Amino acid sequence: MDNIISVQNVSYDYVSGNTTNRGVSEINLDIERGSFVVFIGHNGSGKSTLAKLLNGFFVPDQGKVLVNDIDTADEEKTFEIRSKVGMVFQNPDNQMVASIIEDDLAFGPENLGVKREEIKERIDWALKTVNMEEYRNRTPNRLSGGQKQRIAIAAILVMKPEVLILDESTAMLDPKGRDEVMDTVLKLNSEEGMTVILITHYMEEAIRADKVAVMNEGRIVLAGKPKEVFEKVDIIRDAKLELPVATKVSVELRKLGYDIPLALTEEELVESLVLGN
Amino acid sequence: MSIEASNLSYTYSAKTPFEKTALFDLSFTINKGETVGIIGSTGSGKSTLVQHFNALIKLTSGKLVVCDIDLSLKKVPFKQLRSKVGMLFQYPEYQLFEDTVLKDVSFGPINFGFDKEQALIAAEAALSLVGVDVKEVKTKSPFELSGGEQRRVAIAGVIASKPEILVLDEPTSGLDPLGKRSILNLLMELKKSFCDTVIMISHNMDEIAEYCDRVLVLNEGKLIFDGTPKDFFHNPGNLAETGLKIPHTVEIRELLKNKGVSLSSDCLNVNELTEAIVASGILKKREGKNGS
Numbered sequence: 001m002d003n004i005i006s007v008q009n010v011s012y013d014y015v016s017g018n019t020t021n022r023g024v025s026e027i028n029l030d031i032e033r034g035s036f037v038v039f040i041g042h043n044g045s046g047k048s049t050l051a052k053l054l055n056g057f058f059v060p061d062q063g064k065v066l067v068n069d070i071d072t073a074d075e076e077k078t079f080e081i082r083s084k085v086g087m088v089f090q091n092p093d094n095q096m097v098a099s100i101i102e103d104d105l106a107f108g109p110e111n112l113g114v115k116r117e118e119i120k121e122r123i124d125w126a127l128k129t130v131n132m133e134e135y136r137n138r139t140p141n142r143l144s145g146g147q148k149q150r151i152a153i154a155a156i157l158v159m160k161p162e163v164l165i166l167d168e169s170t171a172m173l174d175p176k177g178r179d180e181v182m183d184t185v186l187k188l189n190s191e192e193g194m195t196v197i198l199i200t201h202y203m204e205e206a207i208r209a210d211k212v213a214v215m216n217e218g219r220i221v222l223a224g225k226p227k228e229v230f231e232k233v234d235i236i237r238d239a240k241l242e243l244p245v246a247t248k249v250s251v252e253l254r255k256l257g258y259d260i261p262l263a264l265t266e267e268e269l270v271e272s273l274v275l276g277n
Numbered sequence: 278m279s280i281e282a283s284n285l286s287y288t289y290s291a292k293t294p295f296e297k298t299a300l301f302d303l304s305f306t307i308n309k310g311e312t313v314g315i316i317g318s319t320g321s322g323k324s325t326l327v328q329h330f331n332a333l334i335k336l337t338s339g340k341l342v343v344c345d346i347d348l349s350l351k352k353v354p355f356k357q358l359r360s361k362v363g364m365l366f367q368y369p370e371y372q373l374f375e376d377t378v379l380k381d382v383s384f385g386p387i388n389f390g391f392d393k394e395q396a397l398i399a400a401e402a403a404l405s406l407v408g409v410d411v412k413e414v415k416t417k418s419p420f421e422l423s424g425g426e427q428r429r430v431a432i433a434g435v436i437a438s439k440p441e442i443l444v445l446d447e448p449t450s451g452l453d454p455l456g457k458r459s460i461l462n463l464l465m466e467l468k469k470s471f472c473d474t475v476i477m478i479s480h481n482m483d484e485i486a487e488y489c490d491r492v493l494v495l496n497e498g499k500l501i502f503d504g505t506p507k508d509f510f511h512n513p514g515n516l517a518e519t520g521l522k523i524p525h526t527v528e529i530r531e532l533l534k535n536k537g538v539s540l541s542s543d544c545l546n547v548n549e550l551t552e553a554i555v556a557s558g559i560l561k562k563r564e565g566k567n568g569s
Contacts (some may be wrong), residue, residue, distance in 0.1 A: 144320040147319065
């Protein structure tokens with residue numbers, strides 16, 4: 001298997017003064033090149049810490065993280081790793097640097113020494129991908145939260161990363177905005193072959209993943225295909241997560257003694273309800 | 278009557294090249310005791326509208342009366358207005374600033390003219406209302422707290438001055454499912470004490486369907502619906518143009534309807550939906566078939 005990222009027995013704690021707060025403990029995880037992986041967990045479960053370990057933002061206290069077989073602890077390679085693994089955070093305001101969107105998008109590739117012509121092409125492509133072409137010459141201050149987030153994603157895309165990490169990047173968007181971002185992300189994954197790691201509270205966003213990792217108290221408590229994961233209702237509940245509505249309804253009906261399969265989506269649920277009628 | 282708006286319009290950067298009309302001719306009334314959801318896609322004018330309620334945005338066109346204060350007057354008593362209308366912005370934890378939680382929460386009451394002692398009492402009361410461990414937390418820096426705790430402390434900062442109306446801009450965004458639920462339950466608790474009217478902006482339709490008595494729906498600055506969540510979500514035609522999505526429960530009901538199975542309309546949450554599916558009798562046959 002071709003793994004773009006390999007996490008090997010990694011632990012990381014936050015130490016400030018004489019207090020230590022748990023980050024993540026004994027994480028083992030392989031991320032296959034070109035796959036779509038979702039981390040879910042409640043606030044404080046360690047998913048953002050894990051994400052920040054993947055691009056060398058944090059270096060493990062114990063164990064190691066390999067990106068394209070390069071150890072993230074190798075300080076000389078930090079730059080190379082960060083240009084391969086792009087990260088979009090929850091609040092886009094924290095990620096904007098320029099007063100005109102085009103300049104904001106050019107900031108990253110300019111720093112990498114990309115040629116002017118190519119920067120222009122990349123900006124065209126990135127804005128088109130996030131559906132914000134007409135905003136090229138505007139200021140980010142006047143955008144709504146959802147629009148800003150799409151610009152923040154475009155600002156990472158222009159770096160042409162191999163891995164895109166979205167750390168709760170859809171949390172501030174409206175439902176349509178969330179769908180647009182999800183569609184964009186899935187398109188990048190399926191058409192451009194980009195490896196995508198999505199961190200979320202929304203189980204709905206995990207449905208289409210190749211692999212789902214459920215985090216609780218700094219550990220991966222469950223990992224596998226969405227269906228395998230969602231079946232473990234008790235572990236999901238212990239991890240303080242909520243199942244998608246369709247799954248909840250199918251679980252409730254099963255509890256009442258009806259023999260229907262576990263559903264991940266509304267369509268699946270309805271399909272199984274009308275089947276045999 | 279808590280809020281009465283008639284023909285309210287607003288244009289950003291009027292008479293400049295950036296001129297953009299954000300609100301068109303809105304008229305509505307929000308009554309005391311209601312929980313009102315304001316929904317609409319990003320850029321539909323929700324935040325612009327709620328910022329009018331405590332005059333963070335100055336009324337420029339139309340009429341607006343909030344807690345019997347007429348905002349179209351030349352001299353609006355801002356301080357009085359703002360002590361009556363508590364406003365919680367999106368990601369309120371970013372506004373925490375003091376070096377201890379107690380100081381942060383008492384900042385509001387002090388500003389509204391409480392003396393120091395009263396303000397501290399009000400702050401402690403607010404902190405215990407939002408469900409944080411007051412003794413444990415009050416001397417800590419707000420930045421040592423977890424995200425969920427920070428949000429609670431920020432809410433405490435607003436309710437410490439006992440507003441009559443609480444306006445919240447996406448109070449649950451960024452929280453995990455349990456955090457969301459506990460914030461919403463907290464709002465319902467607050468309604469039982471001093472804060473009669475709660476107005477919240479949300480993108481979470483499941484939340485709106487479950488917690489609000491009424492929804493105001495904005496689309497491109499226009500008020501396109503004012504009524505109960507049930508009426509709104511059960512008429513999918515309403516949603517087509519707004520960029521919103523129906524709650525999952527309603528979507529399941531609609532999909533079933535397309536397959537010729539009608540459920541009773543009372544199913545905005547999982548339990549109601551499960552009951553309605555059982556009541557429809559659709560599953561009996563299947564159970565019989567596989568029952569042995």
